[in-house]
Amino acid sequence: MNIGLLRNLFREKKLSLSHPRLVIYQELSNALSPLSPLEIYQTLLKKKKKIGLTSIYRSLELFESLGLAFKITNGPNVKYKLCELENHHHHIVCKACGNVVELNFCDISNWSKKVTESTGYQVVDHQLNFYGFCKSCKPLQTQSGSR
Ligand SMILES: [Zn+2]
Numbered sequence: 001m002n003i004g005l006l007r008n009l010f011r012e013k014k015l016s017l018s019h020p021r022l023v024i025y026q027e028l029s030n031a032l033s034p035l036s037p038l039e040i041y042q043t044l045l046k047k048k049k050k051i052g053l054t055s056i057y058r059s060l061e062l063f064e065s066l067g068l069a070f071k072i073t074n075g076p077n078v079k080y081k082l083c084e085l086e087n088h089h090h091h092i093v094c095k096a097c098g099n100v101v102e103l104n105f106c107d108i109s110n111w112s113k114k115v116t117e118s119t120g121y122q123v124v125d126h127q128l129n130f131y132g133f134c135k136s137c138k139p140l141q142t143q144s145g146s147r
């Protein structure tokens, strides 16, 4: 999303789009692949923009909670990627190269119904990530059937 839209969104949510947040957002939007907080810190440092690592972590968490960014967790490592889709959506992450593709469909209505039936909870939201191997990483012999 462009900076104008970002500003509007922050205003709507009554959040301030501080300079560090803006700089971090721009860094993510220029990135060709997902970035870790440390990578963002180092890139900014090279550009003579010193933003504390804690502040980077917090901003990234905020972006994630606003649905602006997707957090890719791989053991102790986390990386972030900006979302292109603005509405509710899911992601699939390649377990080999870490590439992420956004999925513009979501059909879990049967699943939600089952959750309600078994717990009595009214489902209002969900998060769901898919993991697999992208076309360039897919091992050739995966045609074994049962999955
Ligand atoms: Zn996304």
Ligand SMILES: [Zn+2]
Pocket: 094, 095, 096, 097, 098, 099, 133, 134, 135, 136, 137, 138
């Ligand atoms: Zn891959």
Ligand SMILES: [Zn+2]
Pocket: 088, 089, 090, 106, 107, 108, 126, 128
């Ligand atoms: Zn969904």
